[in-house]
Amino acid sequence: MRYSEFLRGVITTAEKDVKIYYKKPPVIIFGLLFPFLMFLAFYIGRKVELSLFFPGFLAMTLFFTSSSVGPLVTPWERQAGTYERLLSYPVNIKAVLMGDILAGSVFGIAISSVVLVGSLFFINMQIVNVGMLLASILMGAVAFSSLGVLISAPATTSPSSIMMLSSLIRFPLIFISGIFIPLSQMKGVIKYMSYISPLTYLVDSFHSGIGGKNVLPTGIGILALLIFSGLFLLLAIKIHKRNMVKGL
Amino acid sequence: MTVAVEASDLSKTFGDVEAVKDVSFKVGKGEFFGFLGPNGAGKTTTIRMLTGLITPDSGKALIDGIDPQKDPIHAKMKMGIIPEFGNIYVDLTAKENLHLAGKFYGMSKKEREKRASELLQILKLKGRENDAVRNFSKGMKQRVNIGCAIIHEPPVLFLDEPTSGLDVQSKRLVVDIVTEMKEKGSTIFLTTHNIQEANELCERVGIIHEGDLVAIDSPERLRNTFDKTQSIEVSIEGEFDIDMLHNDHVNKIERSGDKLTIFTDHPDVTVKRLVKLTDEEDLKILSLRTQGPSLEEAFVRLTGDNE
Numbered sequence: 001m002r003y004s005e006f007l008r009g010v011i012t013t014a015e016k017d018v019k020i021y022y023k024k025p026p027v028i029i030f031g032l033l034f035p036f037l038m039f040l041a042f043y044i045g046r047k048v049e050l051s052l053f054f055p056g057f058l059a060m061t062l063f064f065t066s067s068s069v070g071p072l073v074t075p076w077e078r079q080a081g082t083y084e085r086l087l088s089y090p091v092n093i094k095a096v097l098m099g100d101i102l103a104g105s106v107f108g109i110a111i112s113s114v115v116l117v118g119s120l121f122f123i124n125m126q127i128v129n130v131g132m133l134l135a136s137i138l139m140g141a142v143a144f145s146s147l148g149v150l151i152s153a154p155a156t157t158s159p160s161s162i163m164m165l166s167s168l169i170r171f172p173l174i175f176i177s178g179i180f181i182p183l184s185q186m187k188g189v190i191k192y193m194s195y196i197s198p199l200t201y202l203v204d205s206f207h208s209g210i211g212g213k214n215v216l217p218t219g220i221g222i223l224a225l226l227i228f229s230g231l232f233l234l235l236a237i238k239i240h241k242r243n244m245v246k247g248l
Numbered sequence: 249m250t251v252a253v254e255a256s257d258l259s260k261t262f263g264d265v266e267a268v269k270d271v272s273f274k275v276g277k278g279e280f281f282g283f284l285g286p287n288g289a290g291k292t293t294t295i296r297m298l299t300g301l302i303t304p305d306s307g308k309a310l311i312d313g314i315d316p317q318k319d320p321i322h323a324k325m326k327m328g329i330i331p332e333f334g335n336i337y338v339d340l341t342a343k344e345n346l347h348l349a350g351k352f353y354g355m356s357k358k359e360r361e362k363r364a365s366e367l368l369q370i371l372k373l374k375g376r377e378n379d380a381v382r383n384f385s386k387g388m389k390q391r392v393n394i395g396c397a398i399i400h401e402p403p404v405l406f407l408d409e410p411t412s413g414l415d416v417q418s419k420r421l422v423v424d425i426v427t428e429m430k431e432k433g434s435t436i437f438l439t440t441h442n443i444q445e446a447n448e449l450c451e452r453v454g455i456i457h458e459g460d461l462v463a464i465d466s467p468e469r470l471r472n473t474f475d476k477t478q479s480i481e482v483s484i485e486g487e488f489d490i491d492m493l494h495n496d497h498v499n500k501i502e503r504s505g506d507k508l509t510i511f512t513d514h515p516d517v518t519v520k521r522l523v524k525l526t527d528e529e530d531l532k533i534l535s536l537r538t539q540g541p542s543l544e545e546a547f548v549r550l551t552g553d554n555e
Contacts, residue, residue, distance in 0.1 A: 009321075012352050019339070019340065020337060023339075082336065084301065084333055085335060087301055088301065090320075090321045090324040245301075
Protein backbone atom coordinates (compact mmCIF):
# COMPACT_ATOMS: atom_id res chain seq x y z
CA MET A 1 0.00 0.00 0.00
CA ARG A 2 1.26 3.39 -0.93
CA TYR A 3 1.84 6.03 1.73
CA SER A 4 -0.63 8.43 0.05
CA GLU A 5 -3.41 5.80 0.09
CA PHE A 6 -2.79 5.11 3.77
CA LEU A 7 -2.83 8.81 4.57
CA ARG A 8 -6.07 9.23 2.59
CA GLY A 9 -7.67 6.50 4.71
CA VAL A 10 -6.48 8.14 7.94
CA ILE A 11 -7.68 11.63 7.01
CA THR A 12 -11.05 10.49 5.61
CA THR A 13 -11.72 8.40 8.73
CA ALA A 14 -10.82 11.36 10.94
CA GLU A 15 -13.11 13.68 8.93
CA LYS A 16 -15.95 11.19 9.34
CA ASP A 17 -15.33 11.02 13.11
CA VAL A 18 -15.29 14.81 13.41
CA LYS A 19 -18.60 15.12 11.55
CA ILE A 20 -20.37 12.34 13.42
CA TYR A 21 -18.89 11.79 16.85
CA TYR A 22 -17.84 15.21 18.18
CA LYS A 23 -21.51 16.02 18.75
CA LYS A 24 -22.40 12.76 20.50
CA PRO A 25 -23.56 13.21 24.12
CA PRO A 26 -20.90 10.86 25.66
CA VAL A 27 -18.14 12.94 24.04
CA ILE A 28 -19.62 16.18 25.36
CA ILE A 29 -20.24 14.75 28.84
CA PHE A 30 -16.99 12.82 29.31
CA GLY A 31 -14.82 15.14 27.24
CA LEU A 32 -16.00 18.61 28.17
CA LEU A 33 -18.13 18.59 31.29
CA PHE A 34 -16.13 16.12 33.35
CA PRO A 35 -12.79 17.97 33.46
CA PHE A 36 -14.62 21.19 34.32
CA LEU A 37 -16.62 19.53 37.10
CA MET A 38 -13.52 17.78 38.44
CA PHE A 39 -11.75 21.12 38.51
CA LEU A 40 -14.59 22.72 40.47
CA ALA A 41 -14.80 19.75 42.86
CA PHE A 42 -11.14 19.82 43.74
CA TYR A 43 -10.33 23.52 43.48
CA ILE A 44 -13.23 25.23 45.24
CA GLY A 45 -12.77 25.36 48.97
CA ARG A 46 -9.06 24.50 48.89
CA LYS A 47 -6.38 27.08 49.46
CA VAL A 48 -4.44 26.30 46.32
CA GLU A 49 -2.69 28.85 44.16
CA LEU A 50 -4.52 28.72 40.81
CA SER A 51 -1.32 29.23 38.81
CA LEU A 52 0.19 26.15 40.52
CA PHE A 53 -2.95 24.09 39.99
CA PHE A 54 -3.32 25.13 36.35
CA PRO A 55 -0.81 22.67 34.72
CA GLY A 56 -2.68 19.81 36.39
CA PHE A 57 -6.04 21.19 35.29
CA LEU A 58 -4.82 21.64 31.72
CA ALA A 59 -3.44 18.07 31.72
CA MET A 60 -6.78 16.78 33.02
CA THR A 61 -8.64 18.68 30.28
CA LEU A 62 -6.37 17.29 27.57
CA PHE A 63 -6.63 13.81 29.08
CA PHE A 64 -10.44 13.76 29.17
CA THR A 65 -11.00 15.45 25.80
CA SER A 66 -8.45 13.42 23.83
CA SER A 67 -9.56 10.11 25.29
CA SER A 68 -13.30 10.76 24.89
CA VAL A 69 -13.69 10.19 21.12
CA GLY A 70 -11.73 6.94 20.72
CA PRO A 71 -13.75 4.73 23.09
CA LEU A 72 -16.99 5.73 21.41
CA VAL A 73 -16.29 5.31 17.68
CA THR A 74 -15.80 1.56 17.15
CA PRO A 75 -18.56 0.31 19.51
CA TRP A 76 -20.93 2.90 18.05
CA GLU A 77 -20.10 1.79 14.49
CA ARG A 78 -20.56 -1.86 15.46
CA GLN A 79 -23.93 -1.09 17.03
CA ALA A 80 -25.10 1.02 14.09
CA GLY A 81 -23.89 -1.57 11.56
CA THR A 82 -21.56 0.88 9.82
CA TYR A 83 -18.37 -0.97 10.82
CA GLU A 84 -18.60 -3.46 7.93
CA ARG A 85 -19.45 -0.68 5.49
CA LEU A 86 -16.38 1.27 6.68
CA LEU A 87 -14.07 -1.73 6.34
CA SER A 88 -15.44 -2.48 2.89
CA TYR A 89 -13.91 0.79 1.66
CA PRO A 90 -10.29 0.76 0.49
CA VAL A 91 -8.89 1.27 3.96
CA ASN A 92 -7.27 -1.08 6.45
CA ILE A 93 -7.76 -1.35 10.20
CA LYS A 94 -4.49 0.50 10.92
CA ALA A 95 -5.62 3.52 8.90
CA VAL A 96 -9.07 3.44 10.56
CA LEU A 97 -7.53 3.39 14.06
CA MET A 98 -5.03 6.11 13.23
CA GLY A 99 -7.91 8.17 11.83
CA ASP A 100 -9.75 7.72 15.15
CA ILE A 101 -6.57 8.77 16.99
CA LEU A 102 -6.23 11.83 14.77
CA ALA A 103 -9.86 12.83 15.44
CA GLY A 104 -9.38 12.38 19.21
CA SER A 105 -6.11 14.32 19.18
CA VAL A 106 -7.56 17.24 17.23
CA PHE A 107 -10.49 17.41 19.66
CA GLY A 108 -8.14 17.38 22.66
CA ILE A 109 -5.75 19.93 21.20
CA ALA A 110 -8.56 22.30 20.16
CA ILE A 111 -10.35 22.29 23.52
CA SER A 112 -7.12 22.45 25.55
CA SER A 113 -5.83 25.32 23.41
CA VAL A 114 -9.04 27.27 24.04
CA VAL A 115 -8.68 26.60 27.80
CA LEU A 116 -4.99 27.58 27.76
CA VAL A 117 -5.43 30.77 25.75
CA GLY A 118 -8.54 31.78 27.70
CA SER A 119 -6.82 31.17 31.02
CA LEU A 120 -3.87 33.36 30.08
CA PHE A 121 -6.20 36.36 30.43
CA PHE A 122 -7.37 35.44 33.94
CA ILE A 123 -4.54 33.59 35.64
CA ASN A 124 -1.19 35.07 36.40
CA MET A 125 1.09 32.34 35.09
CA GLN A 126 4.42 32.31 33.41
CA ILE A 127 5.07 30.23 30.33
CA VAL A 128 8.78 29.53 30.56
CA ASN A 129 9.14 27.03 27.71
CA VAL A 130 6.66 27.45 24.84
CA GLY A 131 8.23 24.64 22.82
CA MET A 132 7.92 22.20 25.72
CA LEU A 133 4.31 23.27 26.33
CA LEU A 134 3.29 22.78 22.68
CA ALA A 135 5.16 19.47 22.37
CA SER A 136 3.48 18.29 25.59
CA ILE A 137 0.03 19.20 24.28
CA LEU A 138 0.72 17.37 21.02
CA MET A 139 2.21 14.23 22.59
CA GLY A 140 -0.36 14.16 25.39
CA ALA A 141 -3.20 14.35 22.85
CA VAL A 142 -1.74 11.51 20.77
CA ALA A 143 -1.05 9.33 23.84
CA PHE A 144 -4.53 9.76 25.33
CA SER A 145 -6.44 9.42 22.09
CA SER A 146 -4.43 6.20 21.49
CA LEU A 147 -5.49 5.07 24.96
CA GLY A 148 -9.10 5.84 24.01
CA VAL A 149 -8.82 3.74 20.86
CA LEU A 150 -7.27 0.90 22.87
CA ILE A 151 -10.17 1.03 25.35
CA SER A 152 -12.61 0.57 22.43
CA ALA A 153 -10.95 -2.70 21.37
CA PRO A 154 -13.15 -5.24 23.26
CA ALA A 155 -15.61 -6.91 20.91
CA THR A 156 -18.83 -5.29 22.06
CA THR A 157 -21.64 -3.52 20.25
CA SER A 158 -22.59 -1.56 23.34
CA PRO A 159 -21.03 1.92 23.55
CA SER A 160 -22.25 2.28 27.15
CA SER A 161 -20.20 -0.76 28.24
CA ILE A 162 -17.09 0.78 26.73
CA MET A 163 -17.79 4.19 28.26
CA MET A 164 -18.07 2.47 31.65
CA LEU A 165 -14.78 0.66 31.07
CA SER A 166 -13.30 3.94 29.94
CA SER A 167 -14.34 5.63 33.20
CA LEU A 168 -12.98 2.72 35.24
CA ILE A 169 -9.59 3.18 33.60
CA ARG A 170 -9.46 6.97 33.33
CA PHE A 171 -10.69 8.07 36.75
CA PRO A 172 -8.12 6.25 38.89
CA LEU A 173 -5.37 7.70 36.70
CA ILE A 174 -6.20 11.30 37.60
CA PHE A 175 -5.72 10.54 41.32
CA ILE A 176 -2.22 9.07 40.97
CA SER A 177 -0.84 11.47 38.39
CA GLY A 178 0.22 14.53 40.31
CA ILE A 179 -2.84 16.64 39.52
CA PHE A 180 -4.27 16.95 43.02
CA ILE A 181 -1.17 15.86 44.96
CA PRO A 182 2.04 17.23 43.39
CA LEU A 183 4.51 14.56 42.28
CA SER A 184 7.16 16.08 44.59
CA GLN A 185 4.92 15.40 47.64
CA MET A 186 4.10 11.79 46.75
CA LYS A 187 5.71 9.08 48.78
CA GLY A 188 6.01 5.28 48.80
CA VAL A 189 3.74 3.06 46.72
CA ILE A 190 1.68 5.98 45.38
CA LYS A 191 4.82 7.56 43.94
CA TYR A 192 5.79 4.33 42.17
CA MET A 193 2.22 3.90 40.93
CA SER A 194 2.25 7.40 39.53
CA TYR A 195 5.05 6.40 37.15
CA ILE A 196 2.85 3.85 35.41
CA SER A 197 0.34 6.56 34.51
CA PRO A 198 0.98 8.46 31.27
CA LEU A 199 -0.86 11.41 32.78
CA THR A 200 1.95 11.88 35.34
CA TYR A 201 4.40 12.64 32.53
CA LEU A 202 2.03 15.13 30.93
CA VAL A 203 1.43 16.97 34.20
CA ASP A 204 5.19 17.16 34.80
CA SER A 205 5.84 18.30 31.23
CA PHE A 206 3.23 21.04 31.65
CA HIS A 207 4.97 22.10 34.88
CA SER A 208 8.14 22.25 32.84
CA GLY A 209 6.51 24.54 30.27
CA ILE A 210 4.43 26.61 32.73
CA GLY A 211 6.30 27.84 35.81
CA GLY A 212 9.31 25.56 35.31
CA LYS A 213 8.62 23.45 38.42
CA ASN A 214 9.02 20.00 36.95
CA VAL A 215 10.21 17.01 39.01
CA LEU A 216 11.42 14.72 36.22
CA PRO A 217 14.30 15.80 33.98
CA THR A 218 13.09 18.01 31.10
CA GLY A 219 12.19 15.96 28.04
CA ILE A 220 11.63 12.69 29.93
CA GLY A 221 7.88 13.36 29.99
CA ILE A 222 7.73 13.82 26.20
CA LEU A 223 9.78 10.65 25.70
CA ALA A 224 7.52 8.69 28.06
CA LEU A 225 4.39 9.95 26.25
CA LEU A 226 5.93 8.90 22.95
CA ILE A 227 6.57 5.41 24.31
CA PHE A 228 3.04 5.20 25.77
CA SER A 229 1.58 6.31 22.41
CA GLY A 230 3.46 3.61 20.52
CA LEU A 231 2.51 0.98 23.08
CA PHE A 232 -1.19 1.91 23.08
CA LEU A 233 -1.28 2.03 19.28
CA LEU A 234 0.40 -1.37 18.84
CA LEU A 235 -1.89 -2.99 21.41
CA ALA A 236 -4.95 -1.34 19.87
CA ILE A 237 -4.06 -2.60 16.37
CA LYS A 238 -3.42 -6.12 17.68
CA ILE A 239 -6.67 -6.39 19.67
CA HIS A 240 -8.85 -4.61 17.10
CA LYS A 241 -7.52 -6.95 14.39
CA ARG A 242 -8.27 -9.97 16.57
CA ASN A 243 -11.81 -8.75 17.31
CA MET A 244 -12.58 -7.42 13.84
CA VAL A 245 -14.69 -10.37 12.66
CA LYS A 246 -16.75 -10.34 15.87
CA GLY A 247 -17.70 -6.74 15.18
CA LEU A 248 -18.95 -7.28 11.63
CA MET B 249 -13.47 -16.73 -20.16
CA THR B 250 -11.69 -13.75 -18.61
CA VAL B 251 -11.98 -14.24 -14.87
CA ALA B 252 -13.14 -11.38 -12.61
CA VAL B 253 -13.66 -13.29 -9.36
CA GLU B 254 -11.87 -16.48 -8.47
CA ALA B 255 -12.15 -18.59 -5.33
CA SER B 256 -9.70 -21.47 -4.93
CA ASP B 257 -10.29 -23.95 -2.11
CA LEU B 258 -11.53 -21.28 0.31
CA SER B 259 -12.11 -22.63 3.81
CA LYS B 260 -13.07 -20.95 7.07
CA THR B 261 -13.80 -22.41 10.49
CA PHE B 262 -15.30 -20.54 13.46
CA GLY B 263 -14.67 -22.56 16.62
CA ASP B 264 -16.04 -26.01 15.86
CA VAL B 265 -18.14 -24.87 12.94
CA GLU B 266 -16.78 -25.33 9.43
CA ALA B 267 -18.48 -22.34 7.82
CA VAL B 268 -16.96 -22.78 4.36
CA LYS B 269 -15.27 -25.94 3.08
CA ASP B 270 -12.87 -25.88 0.13
CA VAL B 271 -15.09 -23.70 -2.04
CA SER B 272 -13.79 -23.09 -5.57
CA PHE B 273 -15.39 -21.29 -8.51
CA LYS B 274 -14.72 -18.68 -11.14
CA VAL B 275 -16.90 -15.79 -12.26
CA GLY B 276 -16.28 -14.34 -15.70
CA LYS B 277 -15.88 -10.65 -16.49
CA GLY B 278 -19.28 -9.08 -17.09
CA GLU B 279 -21.14 -12.10 -15.73
CA PHE B 280 -24.15 -11.91 -13.39
CA PHE B 281 -23.45 -14.63 -10.86
CA GLY B 282 -25.80 -15.68 -8.10
CA PHE B 283 -24.66 -17.32 -4.90
CA LEU B 284 -27.56 -19.12 -3.28
CA GLY B 285 -27.93 -20.92 -0.03
CA PRO B 286 -30.15 -21.24 3.01
CA ASN B 287 -29.48 -19.05 6.05
CA GLY B 288 -26.20 -20.03 7.70
CA ALA B 289 -24.97 -21.91 4.62
CA GLY B 290 -21.75 -19.87 4.33
CA LYS B 291 -22.73 -17.20 1.78
CA THR B 292 -21.71 -14.18 3.84
CA THR B 293 -18.50 -15.83 5.05
CA THR B 294 -17.57 -16.58 1.42
CA ILE B 295 -18.30 -13.02 0.31
CA ARG B 296 -16.28 -11.64 3.24
CA MET B 297 -13.31 -13.80 2.27
CA LEU B 298 -13.62 -12.72 -1.36
CA THR B 299 -13.71 -9.06 -0.39
CA GLY B 300 -10.82 -9.35 2.05
CA LEU B 301 -12.85 -8.61 5.19
CA ILE B 302 -11.92 -11.92 6.78
CA THR B 303 -8.88 -14.09 6.24
CA PRO B 304 -9.53 -17.63 5.00
CA ASP B 305 -7.95 -20.50 6.96
CA SER B 306 -6.82 -21.89 3.64
CA GLY B 307 -7.32 -21.19 -0.03
CA LYS B 308 -7.12 -18.02 -2.04
CA ALA B 309 -9.35 -15.41 -3.65
CA LEU B 310 -8.56 -13.18 -6.60
CA ILE B 311 -10.45 -10.09 -7.71
CA ASP B 312 -9.45 -8.99 -11.20
CA GLY B 313 -6.20 -10.84 -10.57
CA ILE B 314 -5.52 -9.13 -7.22
CA ASP B 315 -5.36 -11.12 -3.98
CA PRO B 316 -7.47 -9.17 -1.42
CA GLN B 317 -5.47 -10.66 1.44
CA LYS B 318 -2.13 -9.47 0.07
CA ASP B 319 -3.25 -6.19 -1.45
CA PRO B 320 -6.63 -5.33 0.14
CA ILE B 321 -6.60 -1.66 -0.81
CA HIS B 322 -6.11 -2.20 -4.55
CA ALA B 323 -8.50 -5.16 -4.53
CA LYS B 324 -11.17 -3.03 -2.80
CA MET B 325 -10.64 -0.23 -5.33
CA LYS B 326 -11.83 -2.72 -7.97
CA MET B 327 -14.97 -3.62 -6.04
CA GLY B 328 -18.14 -2.11 -4.81
CA ILE B 329 -19.52 -3.91 -1.78
CA ILE B 330 -23.02 -3.84 -0.40
CA PRO B 331 -22.73 -5.81 2.84
CA GLU B 332 -25.82 -7.51 4.26
CA PHE B 333 -25.45 -5.79 7.62
CA GLY B 334 -23.56 -2.75 6.38
CA ASN B 335 -25.44 0.43 7.05
CA ILE B 336 -24.66 3.94 6.02
CA TYR B 337 -24.08 6.79 8.46
CA VAL B 338 -27.50 7.95 9.62
CA ASP B 339 -26.10 11.15 11.14
CA LEU B 340 -24.93 12.26 7.71
CA THR B 341 -27.07 13.32 4.76
CA ALA B 342 -27.40 11.19 1.62
CA LYS B 343 -25.01 13.55 -0.18
CA GLU B 344 -22.48 13.47 2.66
CA ASN B 345 -22.54 9.66 2.66
CA LEU B 346 -21.84 9.60 -1.08
CA HIS B 347 -19.02 12.14 -0.72
CA LEU B 348 -17.51 10.18 2.17
CA ALA B 349 -17.48 7.02 0.03
CA GLY B 350 -15.96 8.97 -2.87
CA LYS B 351 -13.20 10.26 -0.59
CA PHE B 352 -12.34 6.74 0.53
CA TYR B 353 -12.08 5.75 -3.14
CA GLY B 354 -9.71 8.65 -3.78
CA MET B 355 -12.03 10.66 -6.04
CA SER B 356 -11.41 14.39 -6.45
CA LYS B 357 -14.02 16.89 -5.23
CA LYS B 358 -15.08 17.62 -8.82
CA GLU B 359 -15.49 13.91 -9.60
CA ARG B 360 -17.45 13.38 -6.39
CA GLU B 361 -19.79 16.31 -7.10
CA LYS B 362 -20.53 15.07 -10.62
CA ARG B 363 -21.01 11.42 -9.69
CA ALA B 364 -23.02 12.16 -6.53
CA SER B 365 -25.37 14.35 -8.55
CA GLU B 366 -25.83 11.58 -11.16
CA LEU B 367 -26.42 8.95 -8.50
CA LEU B 368 -28.93 11.02 -6.55
CA GLN B 369 -30.91 11.32 -9.78
CA ILE B 370 -30.65 7.59 -10.57
CA LEU B 371 -31.47 6.60 -7.00
CA LYS B 372 -34.50 8.89 -7.01
CA LEU B 373 -33.19 10.85 -4.04
CA LYS B 374 -33.07 14.30 -5.62
CA GLY B 375 -34.69 16.76 -3.28
CA ARG B 376 -33.79 14.65 -0.25
CA GLU B 377 -30.00 14.78 -0.68
CA ASN B 378 -29.49 17.21 2.20
CA ASP B 379 -31.73 15.34 4.65
CA ALA B 380 -30.14 13.26 7.40
CA VAL B 381 -30.39 9.60 6.45
CA ARG B 382 -31.90 8.77 9.87
CA ASN B 383 -35.22 10.09 8.54
CA PHE B 384 -35.17 7.80 5.48
CA SER B 385 -37.15 4.60 4.97
CA LYS B 386 -35.32 1.28 4.75
CA GLY B 387 -35.61 1.30 0.97
CA MET B 388 -34.16 4.83 0.73
CA LYS B 389 -31.29 3.89 3.04
CA GLN B 390 -30.50 0.87 0.87
CA ARG B 391 -30.47 3.12 -2.20
CA VAL B 392 -27.89 5.38 -0.50
CA ASN B 393 -25.97 2.23 0.48
CA ILE B 394 -25.87 1.16 -3.17
CA GLY B 395 -24.82 4.65 -4.22
CA CYS B 396 -21.87 4.48 -1.80
CA ALA B 397 -20.82 1.13 -3.30
CA ILE B 398 -20.99 2.21 -6.94
CA ILE B 399 -19.81 5.81 -6.72
CA HIS B 400 -16.45 4.83 -8.24
CA GLU B 401 -18.09 2.69 -10.97
CA PRO B 402 -16.43 -0.55 -9.88
CA PRO B 403 -15.71 -3.36 -12.35
CA VAL B 404 -16.91 -5.90 -9.76
CA LEU B 405 -19.96 -5.43 -7.55
CA PHE B 406 -20.69 -7.65 -4.56
CA LEU B 407 -24.21 -7.57 -3.18
CA ASP B 408 -25.12 -9.51 -0.07
CA GLU B 409 -28.91 -9.92 0.14
CA PRO B 410 -29.49 -6.42 -1.29
CA THR B 411 -33.27 -6.62 -1.60
CA SER B 412 -33.97 -8.34 1.70
CA GLY B 413 -36.85 -6.61 3.49
CA LEU B 414 -37.38 -3.90 0.87
CA ASP B 415 -40.69 -2.68 -0.51
CA VAL B 416 -41.57 -3.55 -4.11
CA GLN B 417 -40.56 -0.17 -5.58
CA SER B 418 -37.18 -0.09 -3.85
CA LYS B 419 -36.58 -3.72 -4.81
CA ARG B 420 -37.35 -2.90 -8.45
CA LEU B 421 -35.05 0.12 -8.37
CA VAL B 422 -32.20 -1.91 -6.87
CA VAL B 423 -32.64 -4.59 -9.55
CA ASP B 424 -32.73 -1.94 -12.31
CA ILE B 425 -29.53 -0.28 -11.06
CA VAL B 426 -27.68 -3.59 -10.80
CA THR B 427 -28.91 -4.69 -14.24
CA GLU B 428 -27.71 -1.41 -15.71
CA MET B 429 -24.28 -1.89 -14.09
CA LYS B 430 -24.12 -5.34 -15.67
CA GLU B 431 -25.07 -3.89 -19.07
CA LYS B 432 -22.23 -1.39 -18.72
CA GLY B 433 -19.81 -4.30 -18.27
CA SER B 434 -19.54 -4.75 -14.50
CA THR B 435 -19.35 -8.21 -12.99
CA ILE B 436 -22.15 -8.79 -10.49
CA PHE B 437 -21.83 -11.21 -7.60
CA LEU B 438 -25.17 -11.52 -5.84
CA THR B 439 -25.80 -13.58 -2.74
CA THR B 440 -29.41 -14.21 -2.01
CA HIS B 441 -31.86 -16.74 -0.72
CA ASN B 442 -34.50 -15.31 -3.05
CA ILE B 443 -34.56 -17.99 -5.73
CA GLN B 444 -36.98 -16.12 -7.94
CA GLU B 445 -34.61 -13.16 -8.03
CA ALA B 446 -31.61 -15.37 -8.85
CA ASN B 447 -33.60 -17.17 -11.51
CA GLU B 448 -34.57 -13.93 -13.22
CA LEU B 449 -31.24 -12.11 -12.99
CA CYS B 450 -28.35 -14.55 -12.93
CA GLU B 451 -26.57 -16.16 -15.83
CA ARG B 452 -25.08 -18.77 -13.51
CA VAL B 453 -25.73 -19.68 -9.92
CA GLY B 454 -23.71 -21.48 -7.30
CA ILE B 455 -25.57 -23.22 -4.48
CA ILE B 456 -23.84 -23.50 -1.12
CA HIS B 457 -25.11 -25.74 1.63
CA GLU B 458 -23.50 -26.23 5.05
CA GLY B 459 -20.28 -24.72 3.71
CA ASP B 460 -20.08 -26.96 0.64
CA LEU B 461 -20.60 -25.71 -2.89
CA VAL B 462 -23.12 -28.34 -3.97
CA ALA B 463 -23.86 -27.09 -7.49
CA ILE B 464 -22.80 -24.45 -9.95
CA ASP B 465 -24.48 -24.00 -13.31
CA SER B 466 -26.99 -21.90 -15.23
CA PRO B 467 -30.48 -21.75 -13.66
CA GLU B 468 -31.89 -23.56 -16.69
CA ARG B 469 -29.47 -26.47 -16.44
CA LEU B 470 -29.96 -26.73 -12.69
CA ARG B 471 -33.71 -26.89 -13.18
CA ASN B 472 -33.33 -29.64 -15.75
CA THR B 473 -31.16 -31.68 -13.39
CA PHE B 474 -34.38 -32.45 -11.59
CA ASP B 475 -36.58 -32.91 -14.62
CA LYS B 476 -38.61 -35.67 -13.00
CA THR B 477 -40.43 -33.21 -10.81
CA GLN B 478 -43.01 -31.19 -12.63
CA SER B 479 -46.07 -29.68 -11.14
CA ILE B 480 -49.64 -28.75 -11.91
CA GLU B 481 -51.11 -25.68 -10.31
CA VAL B 482 -54.86 -25.91 -10.08
CA SER B 483 -57.65 -23.90 -8.49
CA ILE B 484 -60.91 -25.81 -7.94
CA GLU B 485 -64.24 -24.38 -6.86
CA GLY B 486 -66.38 -26.54 -4.58
CA GLU B 487 -65.96 -28.87 -1.61
CA PHE B 488 -63.81 -31.97 -2.06
CA ASP B 489 -61.39 -34.27 -0.26
CA ILE B 490 -57.81 -33.46 -1.27
CA ASP B 491 -56.85 -37.15 -0.94
CA MET B 492 -58.95 -38.03 -3.95
CA LEU B 493 -56.38 -36.24 -6.13
CA HIS B 494 -53.61 -38.65 -5.12
CA ASN B 495 -52.56 -41.41 -7.52
CA ASP B 496 -49.44 -43.44 -8.27
CA HIS B 497 -47.88 -40.60 -10.24
CA VAL B 498 -48.47 -37.84 -7.67
CA ASN B 499 -45.50 -37.29 -5.34
CA LYS B 500 -47.05 -34.66 -3.11
CA ILE B 501 -49.75 -32.00 -3.01
CA GLU B 502 -49.26 -28.58 -1.46
CA ARG B 503 -51.96 -26.05 -0.72
CA SER B 504 -51.15 -22.36 -1.16
CA GLY B 505 -54.05 -19.94 -0.77
CA ASP B 506 -56.88 -21.06 -3.07
CA LYS B 507 -54.47 -23.09 -5.24
CA LEU B 508 -53.12 -26.61 -5.10
CA THR B 509 -49.73 -27.57 -6.47
CA ILE B 510 -49.60 -31.21 -7.48
CA PHE B 511 -46.06 -32.53 -7.95
CA THR B 512 -46.01 -35.34 -10.48
CA ASP B 513 -43.66 -37.26 -12.74
CA HIS B 514 -46.47 -37.77 -15.32
CA PRO B 515 -48.32 -34.49 -15.84
CA ASP B 516 -50.29 -35.85 -18.79
CA VAL B 517 -51.83 -38.73 -16.79
CA THR B 518 -52.39 -36.54 -13.75
CA VAL B 519 -54.16 -33.76 -15.69
CA LYS B 520 -56.46 -36.28 -17.43
CA ARG B 521 -57.40 -37.88 -14.09
CA LEU B 522 -57.92 -34.50 -12.49
CA VAL B 523 -60.32 -33.40 -15.23
CA LYS B 524 -62.20 -36.70 -15.01
CA LEU B 525 -62.46 -36.51 -11.22
CA THR B 526 -63.69 -32.92 -11.15
CA ASP B 527 -66.24 -33.79 -13.82
CA GLU B 528 -67.51 -36.79 -11.82
CA GLU B 529 -67.68 -34.79 -8.57
CA ASP B 530 -69.30 -31.81 -10.30
CA LEU B 531 -66.45 -29.46 -9.35
CA LYS B 532 -65.36 -26.44 -11.37
CA ILE B 533 -61.74 -25.92 -12.42
CA LEU B 534 -61.07 -22.17 -12.15
CA SER B 535 -57.50 -22.33 -13.43
CA LEU B 536 -55.00 -24.98 -14.36
CA ARG B 537 -51.42 -24.76 -15.56
CA THR B 538 -48.52 -27.15 -15.76
CA GLN B 539 -45.12 -25.99 -14.56
CA GLY B 540 -41.69 -27.29 -15.46
CA PRO B 541 -39.09 -28.12 -12.85
CA SER B 542 -38.21 -24.96 -10.94
CA LEU B 543 -34.90 -23.63 -9.66
CA GLU B 544 -36.55 -23.64 -6.26
CA GLU B 545 -37.08 -27.37 -6.56
CA ALA B 546 -33.43 -27.84 -7.52
CA PHE B 547 -32.42 -25.66 -4.58
CA VAL B 548 -34.60 -27.56 -2.14
CA ARG B 549 -33.28 -30.90 -3.38
CA LEU B 550 -29.67 -29.74 -3.15
CA THR B 551 -29.97 -28.16 0.25
CA GLY B 552 -32.10 -30.83 1.87
CA ASP B 553 -35.28 -28.78 2.23
CA ASN B 554 -33.76 -26.46 4.81
CA GLU B 555 -35.35 -23.20 3.69
